[in-house]
Amino acid sequence: MNQRRDIEHLLTQARRAAPGDEALQRVWSRLQVPPPTDPDGGSELDLSDLPAPDAAAAASLGKALVVGAIKAVVAAAVVTGAVVAVSRGPATEPTSPGEPPREDPPIAAPAEPPAPTPQPASPEGPQQAEPEARPAPPRTTPRPPRREPPPASPDADLAAERALIASAQAAHQRKDLSAARAHLDEHARRFPRGLLADERELLRVLTLCDAGETAQAESIARALVAKRGAGLFLPRLQASCVYERLVPVQRPSGSR
Amino acid sequence: MPPGVPAPPRPPTLPATPVAADTRDTVAAIYRAHARELWRVLGRLGVPPAAVEDALHDLFIVVQRKLPGFEHRAALRTWLYAIAVRIARRYRERLRRDAHDPEQDVVSPARPPDRALLDAEAVRVLDELLSRLPEAKREVFVLHEVEELSAPQIATILGINLNTVYSRLREARKAFVREHSRHRFLGGDAP
Incomplete structure (x- = not known):
């Protein structure tokens, strides 16, 4: 029957639908930043009725599969760590589980077979380069004596980026605007196209708002929204000085 | 680790x-x-x-x-x-x-985040049809028909009992077919 085929077609397309790597990468980058204390001004998610993971397991039919999947996930994490360790050489490998985390963006090197992502063209610049996806010769045998002077590894870069953004965020929260600006400026100087560049600009908007520099805040906010789309940033600007200026301009008069 | x-x-x-x-x-x-x-x-x-x-x-x-x-x-x-x-x-x-x-x-000149999804006409139509389902039915329908989760899994996810999952699914399917028919009848752009 025609209709049945149509419906099946719709469902099949929906099952195949997938986001772009770029978008997933952006979300992952945002997850590297400690969340603000009051994310997007919204209410906390009510998870009171969230089933406990154990209960979920008990109710699951494919328990064995699930356990397998979890093991695979954990294994993937271990493998990722191992690959990063190999590509970075032994000198930089943390020796204890409490060492600083590895920041490899997970989407750039997917573990899933169906994901056709060889190496997404990163819009954010060199900080996104994946150690494991690098075309450089795979250094499987450690060579401690002499290597070229250590270029800032992507991991180190991202850690440094994150530290700067976190410092800026903390300074902004305690209303130390000059400190916040200093951190943001430093981030802009060291990582002009870093993974967290968007986060930096968003914080800059909020900082400028608090400093009463609305015009400059608005121009940065507009650039940000134009570059990345509104969905990602507009909600987080809701409580800022620029939101009212952005939304009326962008809302078509006839929209519902 | x-x-x-x-x-x-x-x-x-x-x-x-x-x-x-x-x-x-x-x-x-x-x-x-x-x-x-x-x-x-x-x-x-x-x-x-x-x-x-x-x-x-x-x-x-x-x-x-x-x-x-x-x-x-x-x-x-x-x-x-x-x-x-x-x-x-x-x-x-x-x-x-x-x-x-x-x-x-x-209205942003930038690409929406999941432009690829929006470009897929079938997905757009599906979303439109789904938006006409009552929420509880929509959730069951999506989890079963799109995500292909089992009824017991859905029961756990939604915190409802198994029979409720089955009955919602049955009604959701009927409602979806009805909406799909209406969409075609009204000259919708179903594929």
């Missing part, structure tokens, strides 16, 4: 606290394995395309917070979907409350 991760190394509720290293590794692995399907289900559950990035971000913030208490014998995927359903509900509520659609009220 030791095999017995994640250990719970931090106090339970401190949103701004940095996530422990081993937890972050595990979150990275979960993100790698599940972000795509979670993105998809958030969209089908009614999160506007322009907000799916935010919703996915929120979802993984929850994962980061709750993961230290996670037992490895648990059904990770089911748990993730349960969070996704609740995140989607919150976004739908926010949409209703704000009384405007952020997807429509912003």
